[in-house]
Amino acid sequence: MNDYFAKPVTEEGIRNIILQNRCGNRLTLLMHEENTSLEFIYKPNAFRRKEYAARNFSNRDNFTYLFKEVKLPMINAGNIVGFDYDPFITRLKMQNKWEAKNEIAILNIADENVFAISAKAPLLLAIKPHSDFVVRDGLLTENFSDRGEKIVSFIAFDNIVQNRFRVLQDGTFVLQIFENELVFFGGEENDYQVQRCLSALKNKSLSELIDRNEELLAQKMNQGVVRFSNPDFQKVLDLNHRVAYSGIDEGGACFGALNRIYYLIWVRDGSMTSAFMARAGNPEFIKIWTKFLLNNPSLVRREDNTLIPEFLQIVGSRWTRSEDDGIFYATLSLFSYFKSTGQDDLLRGKEFSVLLQAIDHYLEKTWKPTEKLMISNTVGETPLKADPYFGYDVVNGNYERSEFHKSQGKELNLNASLYNQVNTYNIMMMVADMLEQRPDLDNGRREKYLSIAFDVQNSVKTKFFDKTNDCLLSSIEYYTDGTEGMLTFLGDTNPWEGSWACAVGPYFPAPDLQLKTARFIYKNWPLITKQGYGYCPWNTLSKVLTEYGLSSEEYEKMLSPEINDALALTIKYPMPGALTEYNRQVESWRALPFSAGSLFFSMASQMISSLPDGLAVRANNKVDTVSNFRYKLSSLTGVSTGKGDVVASYTLNGDAIHGSLQIPDSRLLPGSNKLEVLRGGISESFRLFSSNAQLLNVEDNGKTLEYDFRCNVPVQLYFENWDKAVAFLIQDSEGKEVKYTKNFMNNGLITIVECNMNGAFKVTASF
Numbered sequence: 001m002n003d004y005f006a007k008p009v010t011e012e013g014i015r016n017i018i019l020q021n022r023c024g025n026r027l028t029l030l031m032h033e034e035n036t037s038l039e040f041i042y043k044p045n046a047f048r049r050k051e052y053a054a055r056n057f058s059n060r061d062n063f064t065y066l067f068k069e070v071k072l073p074m075i076n077a078g079n080i081v082g083f084d085y086d087p088f089i090t091r092l093k094m095q096n097k098w099e100a101k102n103e104i105a106i107l108n109i110a111d112e113n114v115f116a117i118s119a120k121a122p123l124l125l126a127i128k129p130h131s132d133f134v135v136r137d138g139l140l141t142e143n144f145s146d147r148g149e150k151i152v153s154f155i156a157f158d159n160i161v162q163n164r165f166r167v168l169q170d171g172t173f174v175l176q177i178f179e180n181e182l183v184f185f186g187g188e189e190n191d192y193q194v195q196r197c198l199s200a201l202k203n204k205s206l207s208e209l210i211d212r213n214e215e216l217l218a219q220k221m222n223q224g225v226v227r228f229s230n231p232d233f234q235k236v237l238d239l240n241h242r243v244a245y246s247g248i249d250e251g252g253a254c255f256g257a258l259n260r261i262y263y264l265i266w267v268r269d270g271s272m273t274s275a276f277m278a279r280a281g282n283p284e285f286i287k288i289w290t291k292f293l294l295n296n297p298s299l300v301r302r303e304d305n306t307l308i309p310e311f312l313q314i315v316g317s318r319w320t321r322s323e324d325d326g327i328f329y330a331t332l333s334l335f336s337y338f339k340s341t342g343q344d345d346l347l348r349g350k351e352f353s354v355l356l357q358a359i360d361h362y363l364e365k366t367w368k369p370t371e372k373l374m375i376s377n378t379v380g381e382t383p384l385k386a387d388p389y390f391g392y393d394v395v396n397g398n399y400e401r402s403e404f405h406k407s408q409g410k411e412l413n414l415n416a417s418l419y420n421q422v423n424t425y426n427i428m429m430m431v432a433d434m435l436e437q438r439p440d441l442d443n444g445r446r447e448k449y450l451s452i453a454f455d456v457q458n459s460v461k462t463k464f465f466d467k468t469n470d471c472l473l474s475s476i477e478y479y480t481d482g483t484e485g486m487l488t489f490l491g492d493t494n495p496w497e498g499s500w501a502c503a504v505g506p507y508f509p510a511p512d513l514q515l516k517t518a519r520f521i522y523k524n525w526p527l528i529t530k531q532g533y534g535y536c537p538w539n540t541l542s543k544v545l546t547e548y549g550l551s552s553e554e555y556e557k558m559l560s561p562e563i564n565d566a567l568a569l570t571i572k573y574p575m576p577g578a579l580t581e582y583n584r585q586v587e588s589w590r591a592l593p594f595s596a597g598s599l600f601f602s603m604a605s606q607m608i609s610s611l612p613d614g615l616a617v618r619a620n621n622k623v624d625t626v627s628n629f630r631y632k633l634s635s636l637t638g639v640s641t642g643k644g645d646v647v648a649s650y651t652l653n654g655d656a657i658h659g660s661l662q663i664p665d666s667r668l669l670p671g672s673n674k675l676e677v678l679r680g681g682i683s684e685s686f687r688l689f690s691s692n693a694q695l696l697n698v699e700d701n702g703k704t705l706e707y708d709f710r711c712n713v714p715v716q717l718y719f720e721n722w723d724k725a726v727a728f729l730i731q732d733s734e735g736k737e738v739k740y741t742k743n744f745m746n747n748g749l750i751t752i753v754e755c756n757m758n759g760a761f762k763v764t765a766s767f
Helices: 189-199 204-221 231-248 267-279 284-294 326-341 350-366 418-437 445-462 494-505 510-527 535-547 552-567 593-604
Strands: 015-020 026-031 036-041 069-072 080-084 091-095 101-108 114-119 123-128 134-136 139-146 148-158 173-177 182-188 224-229 298-301 307-310 410-417 477-478 484-487 608-611 614-618 623-631 635-642 647-653 670-681 687-691 694-700 704-711 713-721 728-730 741-745 750-755 759-766
Touching: 015 101, 015 231, 026 101, 036 182, 036 670, 101 204, 101 510, 114 123, 114 173, 114 189, 114 204, 123 410, 148 189, 148 326, 173 182, 182 189, 204 231, 224 231, 231 284, 231 552, 231 593, 267 284, 267 326, 267 593, 267 614, 284 326, 284 350, 307 350, 326 418, 350 418, 350 445, 410 418, 410 494, 418 445, 418 494, 418 535, 484 694, 484 750, 494 510, 510 535, 510 741, 535 635, 552 593, 593 608, 593 623, 608 623, 687 694, 687 704, 704 713
Parallel strands: 635 670
Antiparallel strands: 015 026, 026 036, 036 069, 069 123, 080 091, 091 101, 101 114, 114 182, 123 173, 134 139, 139 148, 148 182, 224 623, 298 307, 410 477, 477 484, 608 614, 623 635, 647 670, 687 713, 694 704, 704 759, 713 750, 728 759, 741 750
């Protein structure tokens, strides 16, 4: 560090490629005018050490460099003519001014603290240790210590003679490699681990090591595989599945992006990545992320010296901004883990108790019973005037300027955003559901949480209704002069959070108004923003819009700029295929797991849509198959035939299911399930479109449809072609009739039935 305070730093190369392995270690190729530097960043091995301190050991500007300096003197920004980027095996094609050609391969060993470099023609490597290497034939090691951690850096090669090993007068160690030879760079905890690691790697060829990697990756990469008819979309999907997997290490830490400036562990970014991938049929991320997150809250020290857990912007650190959506994403992580895997171990362990404490603290800080609103002293990650840390950048402890604390010409004191209201509603609903598994932790919480959810729902429908635009407001604002104001989405020039409020769920307090708002943002965001819309919220918007009528052609058009930007060969980060963050900003960060997660969430939902407590079948002309969609003990492989964006009919394991696009849980087998969807242009039959309840079974008796449900929160049932039913009845588990209300959404194409239930109930529709 060169300053008292931490400062975000970016890669200083003209061109830069960044790789991270599953151990959490990172290699950056920094290509300058004269040469290329290799920057190896060390963290303790995530396969062995999963604690937070190890995951956060070498972060952003506080890096541990394995070597003082590593250079490729023969390679520079100007003589690389081909970039074949992949997060686990990247190849660079070189041609210099004498027309000498070479191909350099950089292999990211998935399960070790190691990267390997190979070349088709002569290549020189120049390395400087921090102090000095211990030299053995074919191996250089250096033992050093950083922040109390003992580290052994190592470089393994064929042998001293074969690789023309020598030491220059300035202490630079030089190696030359020739056709298809390998040099391994890594860092370990001790000499034993160095030898253990090399014994498994050193005698293998590049192709054998690539195959070894792919065997490891195949166990995870074959889940939730989407096949899209456009080959450019498919290329981006396949690559970013691998990008997302490289972005989360085996200890559970998920980084916003691999770039230095993003190389912190955000609660929101990691939770989005993991929860979206779980809802897209790949639960491997959520399994390791959720346990890591919930065991590493921020701790607030009160005046009486008690410690209160919080989930704010950054995982596990007191040096974190008061980002009030963190608690929603922590809750979403646990809820998605429980619903997608069916495992209740984290509900039975201390993790649920920690989350409940954090939620109670969140409500104490932000819930205002008189206004029936969640009111925050932050906007996004920026502290407002009412925040005790106003004027500080709490992530690094330094002061920050406050020009971003104004809205509509006034200084903000407090803010009640639609985003935080919807988040609060979802927190209350998700936890009320999960508390059914742990009544011993209830202590009145469930009743309180459902009461707050009801209040938020009413506030969203009434206080946030924008009559002029027939949608919802972005925020209710409270200014330092004591006045209040309403911020519409036309005035919100960067409605990331509003998009998430309308599209992420899993619960929706005002479905019709949220859908109208999603459509309003989709129409107006590209017109009102100066910096370009963000692809992560754009992806979630695309999911909800296609669910309710956006055509497959418009869907492809909506996402095409993202795909085109991803495939662009840019200057700063020449990592073609890796997703970018903002529309029209291709020279910014690349390889963002949360962009990948939201894209998969949208894509998989075109055939198998994740509900709060189940799955629903969908159709899209562009998505033909979804393979090995993992849900609890089941694996679904879906195939769509025919033309159209509507499910005409479908079968599961050869049996036709009538009257419901939500898949009954009783029809899902442990292990493999085959879903066959016939696409069409319209459906005229009464059927369940989706719900927030668990559908246990559905029976078609000719003149009646009988649905068996279970739900632990207020029920929403969504039906198509409601007018085809001549009678409709809801009964509780004792056979008593249950009253319900009825509303409409999507221009009347969907009828929403709402009632209060807790437990099993039956719905009968007669024709």
